[in-house]
Amino acid sequence: MKKLLLVLTIALSASVMYAGGYRVGVQGHKQLAMGHTGVAVVTSAESAFFNPAGLVYLDGKLNVSLGAAAVLSNTVYQNREFGYSRKADNPLGTPFYAYGAYKINDWLSAGIAVYTPYGSRVEWPTDWEGSHLVNEIELSAIFVQPTLSIKVTDKLSIGGGPIYVTGAVNFNRNLSRSLTDEAGNRSNVTIDASGINAWGYSVGAMFRATDDITLGFNYRSKIDMEVERGDGTADFENLPGALAGSFPDGDFTATLPLPAELTFGASFKPSDKWLIAFDYTRTFWDAYKSLDVQFFNAAGLSRNPRNYKNSSIYKIGAQYEATQKVTVRAGFYFDESPIRDGYFAPETPRPDSVNFTAGLSYNLNSKWAIDASILYVHSNEIQNSYDYYREAGQPLSFGGEYKSNAIVAGIGVSYKL
Amino acid sequence: MKNNIKYLAVLALGLFACEPEFDNPIEESGTYSSGSANLSTYVAVGNSLTAGYMDGTVFRSGQQNSFPNIMAAQFAYAGGGEFTQPSYEDDVNNAGGFLLQGNPLPGFGTRLVIDASQGRPENLNVTSTVEVSNLQATAYNNMGVPGAKSFHLGAPGYGNIANLAIGAANPYFVRHATSPNATVIEDAVSLNPTFFSLWIGNNDILSFATSGGAGVNQTGNPNVLSYGQNDITDPGVFAFTYQSLVDALTANGAKGVVATLPDVTSIPYFTTVPYNPIPMDAQTAAFVNNAYAAYNGGLQFAAANNLITAEEAAQRTIQFTAGQNAVVIVDEDLTNLNGFGIPSYRMTTADDLLILPSSGFIGTLANPADPTSVNGVGVPLADNWVLTTTEIQMVRTARTAYNNAIVSIAQANDLAIADMATKLEELVSGLRTSDGQIYTNNYFNGSSDAVATAVFSLDGVHPNARGYAIVADEFIRVINEKYGAEIPRVTAGYYPGVTIVPTN
Numbered sequence: 001m002k003k004l005l006l007v008l009t010i011a012l013s014a015s016v017m018y019a020g021g022y023r024v025g026v027q028g029h030k031q032l033a034m035g036h037t038g039v040a041v042v043t044s045a046e047s048a049f050f051n052p053a054g055l056v057y058l059d060g061k062l063n064v065s066l067g068a069a070a071v072l073s074n075t076v077y078q079n080r081e082f083g084y085s086r087k088a089d090n091p092l093g094t095p096f097y098a099y100g101a102y103k104i105n106d107w108l109s110a111g112i113a114v115y116t117p118y119g120s121r122v123e124w125p126t127d128w129e130g131s132h133l134v135n136e137i138e139l140s141a142i143f144v145q146p147t148l149s150i151k152v153t154d155k156l157s158i159g160g161g162p163i164y165v166t167g168a169v170n171f172n173r174n175l176s177r178s179l180t181d182e183a184g185n186r187s188n189v190t191i192d193a194s195g196i197n198a199w200g201y202s203v204g205a206m207f208r209a210t211d212d213i214t215l216g217f218n219y220r221s222k223i224d225m226e227v228e229r230g231d232g233t234a235d236f237e238n239l240p241g242a243l244a245g246s247f248p249d250g251d252f253t254a255t256l257p258l259p260a261e262l263t264f265g266a267s268f269k270p271s272d273k274w275l276i277a278f279d280y281t282r283t284f285w286d287a288y289k290s291l292d293v294q295f296f297n298a299a300g301l302s303r304n305p306r307n308y309k310n311s312s313i314y315k316i317g318a319q320y321e322a323t324q325k326v327t328v329r330a331g332f333y334f335d336e337s338p339i340r341d342g343y344f345a346p347e348t349p350r351p352d353s354v355n356f357t358a359g360l361s362y363n364l365n366s367k368w369a370i371d372a373s374i375l376y377v378h379s380n381e382i383q384n385s386y387d388y389y390r391e392a393g394q395p396l397s398f399g400g401e402y403k404s405n406a407i408v409a410g411i412g413v414s415y416k417l
Numbered sequence: 418m419k420n421n422i423k424y425l426a427v428l429a430l431g432l433f434a435c436e437p438e439f440d441n442p443i444e445e446s447g448t449y450s451s452g453s454a455n456l457s458t459y460v461a462v463g464n465s466l467t468a469g470y471m472d473g474t475v476f477r478s479g480q481q482n483s484f485p486n487i488m489a490a491q492f493a494y495a496g497g498g499e500f501t502q503p504s505y506e507d508d509v510n511n512a513g514g515f516l517l518q519g520n521p522l523p524g525f526g527t528r529l530v531i532d533a534s535q536g537r538p539e540n541l542n543v544t545s546t547v548e549v550s551n552l553q554a555t556a557y558n559n560m561g562v563p564g565a566k567s568f569h570l571g572a573p574g575y576g577n578i579a580n581l582a583i584g585a586a587n588p589y590f591v592r593h594a595t596s597p598n599a600t601v602i603e604d605a606v607s608l609n610p611t612f613f614s615l616w617i618g619n620n621d622i623l624s625f626a627t628s629g630g631a632g633v634n635q636t637g638n639p640n641v642l643s644y645g646q647n648d649i650t651d652p653g654v655f656a657f658t659y660q661s662l663v664d665a666l667t668a669n670g671a672k673g674v675v676a677t678l679p680d681v682t683s684i685p686y687f688t689t690v691p692y693n694p695i696p697m698d699a700q701t702a703a704f705v706n707n708a709y710a711a712y713n714g715g716l717q718f719a720a721a722n723n724l725i726t727a728e729e730a731a732q733r734t735i736q737f738t739a740g741q742n743a744v745v746i747v748d749e750d751l752t753n754l755n756g757f758g759i760p761s762y763r764m765t766t767a768d769d770l771l772i773l774p775s776s777g778f779i780g781t782l783a784n785p786a787d788p789t790s791v792n793g794v795g796v797p798l799a800d801n802w803v804l805t806t807t808e809i810q811m812v813r814t815a816r817t818a819y820n821n822a823i824v825s826i827a828q829a830n831d832l833a834i835a836d837m838a839t840k841l842e843e844l845v846s847g848l849r850t851s852d853g854q855i856y857t858n859n860y861f862n863g864s865s866d867a868v869a870t871a872v873f874s875l876d877g878v879h880p881n882a883r884g885y886a887i888v889a890d891e892f893i894r895v896i897n898e899k900y901g902a903e904i905p906r907v908t909a910g911y912y913p914g915v916t917i918v919p920t921n
Contacts (some may be wrong), residue, residue, distance in 0.1 A: 070457035074436050078443050081851070083494050083905030085444050087436075129911065176869055177910045178883065182918070184478065242533040242917040381439055385851070391910065396853045403437040 029371035033359025034317025035331020037277035040216030045099035048113035052159030055149035068410020079400030134347035141167035160203035169196035193232025246298035285338035344384035445633035452902035461485030467561025471874035474513030482882030514545030529875035613673035621650035630808030647735035652818035685860035709735035744793035833899035
């Protein structure tokens with residue numbers, strides 16, 4: 001008998017930063033309520049995210065928007081051939097945002113934006129059939145973006161700023177489809193890292209063609225979240241005694257690209273009380289070729305092809321000033337999945353989705369307003385699989401039918417001086 | 418505006434309550450069905466393969482992965498009822514093996530595990546706690562009795578503890594026979610099965626094969642009482658017995674599935690040790706050849722005097738060369754030249770099968786003080802280490818006859834047939850499961866790949882849990898096909914393989 005080669009292929013399988021299926025856009029209740037349009041809309045400090053160039057057109061000296069939301073997402077999975085039927089119990093997600101904009105003079109505004117565009121929690125039943133891909137995943141990323149907005153002419157403005165990201169990830173999966181310790185507990189690994197820092201930028205331009213028509217453009221750069229040695233821990237559990245020595249706990253390295261996003265859009269006011277907006281967003285997911293996690297024990301390098309494709313989001317929204325106190329909003333967007341057939345992994349059960357939004361603002365007085373929005377994310381059931389998990393050199397397919405939905409409800413305040 | 422808020426609130430509540438639901442949720446009743454079969458009482462009849470025997474014994478956690486138990490879990494989707502198996506609650510060390518009156522029962526050791534410190538399989542170094550005399554007297558849905566040959570299933574006294582001493586009883590059946598003289602098939606039928614699986618006959622040839630052909634081919638002799646343990650059962654006896662088993666199981670109209678018997682070349686017990694396992698340099702080869710010069714000369718003498726053909730002389734000539742060499746064996750099927758002082762030696766060919774335990778024997782010294790007494794080189798291997806071409810042919814002939822009987826009896830009774838002979842044959846070139854994994858009949862070789870893909874247990878004969886899952890899946894496939902059933906299939910990749918301990 002050959003000497004035991006105590007090496008296992010650890011195929012850490014996660015599009016960690018994008019997941020839960022939901023890169024739920026909760027970057028402002030006013031904009032979310034309008035189908036998450038906003039690149040060509042100037043209503044409040046939320047423009048710091050949607051289009052920094054818009055800040056300079058805001059009324060008032062100081063604009064502040066704060067808000068938070070609850071994300072309830074559900075994913076169910078089934079495989080008729082084998083009788084598997086599972087439901088991901090996803091804990092509540094709580095994205096938030098805080099924006100401030102200060103008008104320094106007529107042509108220059110400064111602002112700060114804090115927002116959480118990526119965040120997800122997916123919890124499949126431990127040791128479920130896809131546990132070699134993911135048991136549970138939790139991630140968060142907070143973006144902090146100091147922003148300047150400059151009016152070039154009365155019609156044209158530009159804006160932008162650097163983005164500082166601090167992120168965290170916790171991800172657990174089983175080491176293989178069958179390995180257990182002596183008592184039959186599945187061998188698994190948890191990677192955990194927080195305080196992962198990276199930099200990027202956002203730039204935008206806004207053109208107010210007429211009093212009623214505004215055009216906007218925004219580009220947010222790709223940001224590579226790099227987990228370096230010492231940033232995180234890899235915790236190996238339930239290994240059989242004979243293998244435990246080869247899989248000591250340690251650290252790991254990994255890089256996760258947060259892809260660049262390009263948005264352009266238009267808004268127009270058919271009447272005083274109405275505003276209609278269209279946005280088109282292109283997300284350059286092709287940056288996400290593979291998730292490679294390097295362990296520093298027998299687990300070695302885990303390669304996980306992702307091969308995402310660029311995808312588009314088509315958004316439309318409208319707002320109506322019903323009364324002096326109340327503005328109501330509604331919208332819709334279609335969100336294309338970046339996942340190719342055969343790359344559909346259960347930590348990112350994200351097919352194409354149709355998204356319905358609604359919300360309102362209630363003006364308490366001339367300074368304060370309360371903003372609320374809800375979003376319903378609906379996906380048709382999808383039959384797909386992930387075909388690139390490797391076991392003993394063979395690519396394996398794990399698939400079935402998935403169906404997801406999510407509901408997001410949030411509330412915030414706006415302040416204008 | 419108040420109204421608007423109310424509508425929004427209603428809308429929000431409605432959405433909160435809305436969990437995703439499939440158009441055709443498989444949890445809905447009616448998704449799966451047993452077709453024209455009735456799976457409510459499933460009884461599995463057979464030998465070690467049915468019992469969930471692996472790594473040389475039946476042990477508590479291993480038994481959970483017997484193929485009938487795996488099948489029963491899938492049957493539960495389609496009207497299957499409770500499925501009971503002989504109790505191994507007393508196997509507190511999860512080690513299998515047997516005690517008889519508190520003493521280890523010879524030949525029934527604990528399960529095999531890989532001792533990582535030695536890099537080899539060993540019996541798990543704990544004491545068996547499974548007491549044969551702890552009688553359960555219960556008929557179980559799993560009536561697989563390890564070691565049983567076809568005719569044992571209908572043999573009274575096979576479960577009588579008093580018969581153990583004379584070798585007429587089986588400790589596995591002793592443990593759960595409903596009475597000392599109950600037969601396996603009687604106990605099985607007492608459960609009134611609505612559905613059965615029958616996989617029997619393997620031991621009717623296998624014990625001959627695993628003994629290296631040390632037994633007798635009893636073809637033509639219907640008197641089973643005269644059979645030794647390692648003999649090949651007469652195909653006539655087999656067919657008659659098989660018919661009676663099927664008659665008993667179908668008496669109340671039960672439907673079922675039977676399985677054919679795989680070839681010995683499908684299992685690693687016979688395919689792991691190559692026919693030419695001995696590396697040698699030119700100098701050593703010359704030295705050994707010199708030692709056999711007299712024997713080779715004797716062959717030439719015999720051929721010259723027409724005692725043997727020139728062909729046989731060539732076949733028997735011992736010739737070592739630099740590189741990998743075949744081993745020298747005693748082959749009793751050669752022309753007997755003992756009277757001329759010429760022993761029945763020859764070297765193995767690719768058509769001979771060295772049995773798995775020979776890997777630990779070939780190369781050792783027959784006489785520790787004599788470096789030329791290397792087993793397989795200076796000292797020829799005895800008959801029990803090798804299944805020769807002739808013996809393989811005896812096994813194949815009997816197997817073909819058995820399988821013909823199985824198929825024709827099953828067809829006559831309109832039963833489903835799982836062609837395990839063909840299925841396990843796929844392992845030779847690589848059996849591909851629907852998830853994309855490829856499984857072979859390789860013995861566990863210590864590699865990480867083998868941790869994930871070995872399907873045979875360390876005894877080299879029986880599948881491990883993963884292998885039994887492949888078997889269960891094949892049974893389900895043919896049941897679905899035959900009875901128009903929709904029973905969910907089984908993914909072998911989720912089932913455990915080898916057990917490795919750091920030290921033993």
